[in-house]
Amino acid sequence: MVFTQWVRFAALAIPEDVRNALGVVLLAFVASAIVRVVFSLVKTYLYDPLSIGRIMAKQGIEGPPFHPIFGTTAELNAYVKSVPESLPLDEDHDSMRTVSPHFHMYFPKFGKRFLYWRGPHAKLVSKDPGLAKEVLLSQYEFFQRHPQDIKMLSNFVGMGLDNLTGEKWAIERRTLNPFFYHDPLKGMVEGMVKGAEPVLKSWEEEVARAGGTAEFNLEEDLHTISGNIIAHTAFGTDHEKAKEIYQTQREYVNLLFQNLHSGWYWIPGFTYLPTQTNVTMARLRSTIDSSLHELITERRKAAERGDTASYGNDLLGIMLAAASNSTDETATEFNLASVFNNAKLFFFAGQDTVATVLTFTLLQLARYPEWQDRARQEVLEEVGETEAYDSTTLNRLKIVGMIVNETMRLFPAVISVSKVATKDMQINELFIPKGLTVEIPIVSYNQDPEIWGDDAHKFKPDRFEHGVSKACKHPRAFLPFSMGPKMCIGKEFALMELKLVVAMVLRRFRLSVSPHYKHHPYSSLLTRPKYGMKLIFSSRQASKLEH
Ligand code: HEM
Ligand SMILES: *[C@@H]1O[C@H](CO)[C@@H](O)[C@H](O)[C@H]1NC(C)=O
Ligand SMILES: *[C@@H]1O[C@H](CO)[C@@H](O)[C@H](O)[C@H]1NC(C)=O
Ligand SMILES: *[C@@H]1O[C@H](CO)[C@@H](O)[C@H](O)[C@H]1NC(C)=O
Ligand SMILES: CC(=O)N[C@H]1CO[C@H](CO)[C@@H](O)[C@@H]1O
Numbered sequence: 001m002v003f004t005q006w007v008r009f010a011a012l013a014i015p016e017d018v019r020n021a022l023g024v025v026l027l028a029f030v031a032s033a034i035v036r037v038v039f040s041l042v043k044t045y046l047y048d049p050l051s052i053g054r055i056m057a058k059q060g061i062e063g064p065p066f067h068p069i070f071g072t073t074a075e076l077n078a079y080v081k082s083v084p085e086s087l088p089l090d091e092d093h094d095s096m097r098t099v100s101p102h103f104h105m106y107f108p109k110f111g112k113r114f115l116y117w118r119g120p121h122a123k124l125v126s127k128d129p130g131l132a133k134e135v136l137l138s139q140y141e142f143f144q145r146h147p148q149d150i151k152m153l154s155n156f157v158g159m160g161l162d163n164l165t166g167e168k169w170a171i172e173r174r175t176l177n178p179f180f181y182h183d184p185l186k187g188m189v190e191g192m193v194k195g196a197e198p199v200l201k202s203w204e205e206e207v208a209r210a211g212g213t214a215e216f217n218l219e220e221d222l223h224t225i226s227g228n229i230i231a232h233t234a235f236g237t238d239h240e241k242a243k244e245i246y247q248t249q250r251e252y253v254n255l256l257f258q259n260l261h262s263g264w265y266w267i268p269g270f271t272y273l274p275t276q277t278n279v280t281m282a283r284l285r286s287t288i289d290s291s292l293h294e295l296i297t298e299r300r301k302a303a304e305r306g307d308t309a310s311y312g313n314d315l316l317g318i319m320l321a322a323a324s325n326s327t328d329e330t331a332t333e334f335n336l337a338s339v340f341n342n343a344k345l346f347f348f349a350g351q352d353t354v355a356t357v358l359t360f361t362l363l364q365l366a367r368y369p370e371w372q373d374r375a376r377q378e379v380l381e382e383v384g385e386t387e388a389y390d391s392t393t394l395n396r397l398k399i400v401g402m403i404v405n406e407t408m409r410l411f412p413a414v415i416s417v418s419k420v421a422t423k424d425m426q427i428n429e430l431f432i433p434k435g436l437t438v439e440i441p442i443v444s445y446n447q448d449p450e451i452w453g454d455d456a457h458k459f460k461p462d463r464f465e466h467g468v469s470k471a472c473k474h475p476r477a478f479l480p481f482s483m484g485p486k487m488c489i490g491k492e493f494a495l496m497e498l499k500l501v502v503a504m505v506l507r508r509f510r511l512s513v514s515p516h517y518k519h520h521p522y523s524s525l526l527t528r529p530k531y532g533m534k535l536i537f538s539s540r541q542a543s544k545l546e547h
Contacts, residue, residue: 044120045068045069045120046068046120048120048435049066049068049071049117049120049121049122050066052115052122052433052435052436053066053115053122055431055433056115056122056124056436059430059431061110061113061114061115061124062110062111062114062115063106063110063114063115063116063117064106064114064116064117066117067117068120069119069120071116071117071118071119071120071121072102072116072117072118073117073118073119076101076102076105079101079105080098080101080522083097083098083101083520085518085520085531086518086519086520086531087519087520088519089367089513089517089519092457092458093410093411093447093457093458093459094447094457095410095411095443095447095521095527096443096444096447098520098521098522098530099411099415099443099521099522099523099527100415100416100441100443100444100523102116102125103125103441103443103444106125107125107127107444112126112127112128113125113126113127113128118437119148121146121148121420121437122435122436122437123418123436123437123438123439124432124436124437124438124439125416125438125439125441125444126438126441127441127444127445127448129445129451129474129476129477130428131427131430131438131440132440132445132476132479132483133476133483134427134428135419135427135438135440136417136419136440136482136483136484136486136487137483137484137485139425139427140484140485140486141165141166142421142422142423142425143419143420143421143422143438144165144419144420144422145418145419145420146418146419146420146437147420149418169486172338172342173485173489175318175319175322176315176318176319176342176489177489178318179315179318180489180490180491180492180493181492184313185391185492185493185496186390186391187313188233188493188496189389189390189391189394189496189500191229191232191233191236191314192229192232192233192496192497192500192501193389193500193504194228194232195225195228195229195230195231195232195233195239196225196228196229196500196501196504197504198228199221199224199225199228200504200505200508202221203216203221203508203509203537204508204539207509207537207538207539208539212538212539213536213537213538213539214536214537215514215516215534215535215536215537216534216535216536216537217532217533217534218359218362218532218533218534218535219355219359219528219529219532219533222355222358222359222362222533223250223351223352223355225355225358225501226350226351226352226354226355226358226497227243227246227247227250227347227351227355228243229354229497230242230246230346230347230350230351231243231246233314233315233493234314234315234316234343234346234350235295235314235315235316235343236312236313236314236316236317237312237314238295238298238299238316241291241294241295242295242347244291245288245291245292245295245347246347246351248284248287248288248291249284249288249344249347249348250351251284252281252284252285252288253348253352253525255277255280255281255284256281257524257525258277259277259281260524260525288344292340292343292344293340296316296320296336296339296340296343299311299312299316299317299320300320300324300336303320311324315346316339316343319338319339319342319343320339323335323336323338323339346490349488349490350490350493350494352413352525352526353413353414353490353494353526354413354494354497354498356411356413356526356527356528357404357407357408357411357413357494357498358498358501358502359528359529359533360407360410360411360521360527360529360533361403361404361407361498361502362502362505362511362533362535363513363517363529363533363535364403364406364407364410364459365403365502365506365511366511366512366513366535366536367459367513368459369512371399371403371459371461372506372510372511374399375399375400375403375502375506376506376507378397378398378399378400379397379400379502379503379506379507380507382396382397383503383507387504387507389500389503389504391496394496394499394500394503397499397502397503399461400499400502400503401464401495401499402461402462402464402465403461403502404495404498404499404502405461405464405468405471405478405480406459406460406461406463406464408480409446409447409452409478409480410446410447410457410459411521411527412442412443412446412480412527413480413526413527414442414480414482414526414527415441415442415443415523415527416439416440416441416442416443417439417440417442417479417482418437418438418439418440419437419438419440420435420436420437420438421433421434421435421436421437421438422434440479440482442479442480442482445474445477445478445479446477446478448477450473451472451473451474451477452471452472452473453473481494507540508539508540509537509538509539509540510537510538510540511535511536511537511538512535512536512538513534513535513536514534514535514536516534517531517532517533517534517535518530518531518532
């Protein structure tokens, strides 16, 4: 009150012409701020997309027309609506039809490459795996994740490894790498079994209660398995607390999916409005952050008080040790914030991905009984009836590995990776302007007859019998984990986990497809069955008795 009186008083003390002049200055200031905002909106949403479109058109690259703000979203959504709910479960797997409508629609229409629009972002897609090699390998320093993607993901994924570039990324990757290979990985089988066992046990009980055969809607349970496995391997003794955190994170991801699917997401400023979803998301996010913070702080304090001998030999322990290493430069770069961000990232990167691949692998086993039998026989031979799993026996599960790879080929968890050019570049005959996103169409390579032969749409695990390089005509066309320095750090971890869980399932159950299953794979961030994964499990004990 007093303050505003003073202002009024001071204003009256200023001569009128000076006051007018001040008013004009103020007005000019506000006007220029508005002009700047409008200018930057016009640049982002109109000028930049149009000029990139022109540059690409000059090089003969066509695509669907650009619509301000929404890009190609409306056209794609209309197509998605036109696809029937339930697709036939026949021999041919043309999953692109529903998983990546943009590849399905635009490759036939525009040829081997095209330009389309996600909101205002121009995306170049090419069938040529040679371009992927340049973007992900040879020139990877100049291609980064789009800031918009980072912003969307950083809210819950944390901005660990995945958002970093240059030296900082290299330090984090060096620090984390050892955990994901060789000896540490061997030690994780036990934690993986512990993570999976409770859900398998609950299935067994359910099947027994139902008299030997029961139908399951598996998707949620498989997420629980992969989440528990991360909780046990990465957070060791703290796995119970870690489980609560990832359950909250899953709720958050589901809301995010809903948001992304409504075109509203792309309206500038929309994500800042306090809508109901937004408010819930903010609440979930703060729960995740505070629980994780508590978990990390307690672990750190216990070790520093001397209650425990070390920070622990799980991933969290290794990260904390690196963060408190005062003897080298790593500690200053790999600090507690890195621990926090990477812990969130692992939950996201390591849980949904594996669950998704498991979901479709079990579907394929249920659909192809002859492969199910071969895989089970291999498991029984290698693992035996004692169920003593270790990394050596898991490595010997070759047929299971082939089935997993063939499933990832037809239903890759990640349908594409996108990287934006950070400078103007010439790649072979193609000019790539700064700001253009190159989208590597993993799922399209995977189903291209030129790369895999005429049976590209068939489920044929034996194509992987002599390794990936013999399975396809292009040495770098099979990219479920991407490639190059930024490829998935968890690849070996994931392959081991997948083999283990498949083995555990096959030892106990026979699988078949439920008549209630509606086949409709689709993708929002990751590939998922749109109407759940309904399979029938029969106890192997019971079926032995029948025979
Ligand atoms: C079948 C399961 C999985 C699939 C299909 C998958 C796929 C991918 C893909 C495509 C990328 C992007 C690479 C790029 O940007 O070029 C990636 C990155 C990453 N993944 Fe995975 N992933 C899986 C499992 C896991 C697991 C189990 C973990 C960890 C426990 C993990 C941790 C990461 C991390 C940390 C990155 C970022 C690496 C970096 O930027 O240096 N992933 N993954
Ligand atoms: C990503 O990392 C950069 C550089 O470390 C940082 O400036 C930026 O704020 C981060 N982005 C997000 C969304 O956290
Ligand atoms: C700490 O830094 C030293 C020197 O760089 C290194 O040899 C050691 O492995 C580091 N320890 C951890 C736990 O990262
Ligand atoms: C499956 O694919 C991965 C590459 O993603 C490869 O490392 C592995 O050797 C493959 N396994 C088989 C049996 O083909
Ligand atoms: C994703 C998100 O939480 N966005 C916004 C939701 O609304 C609040 C204001 O109520 C913003 O601060 C958030 O950024």
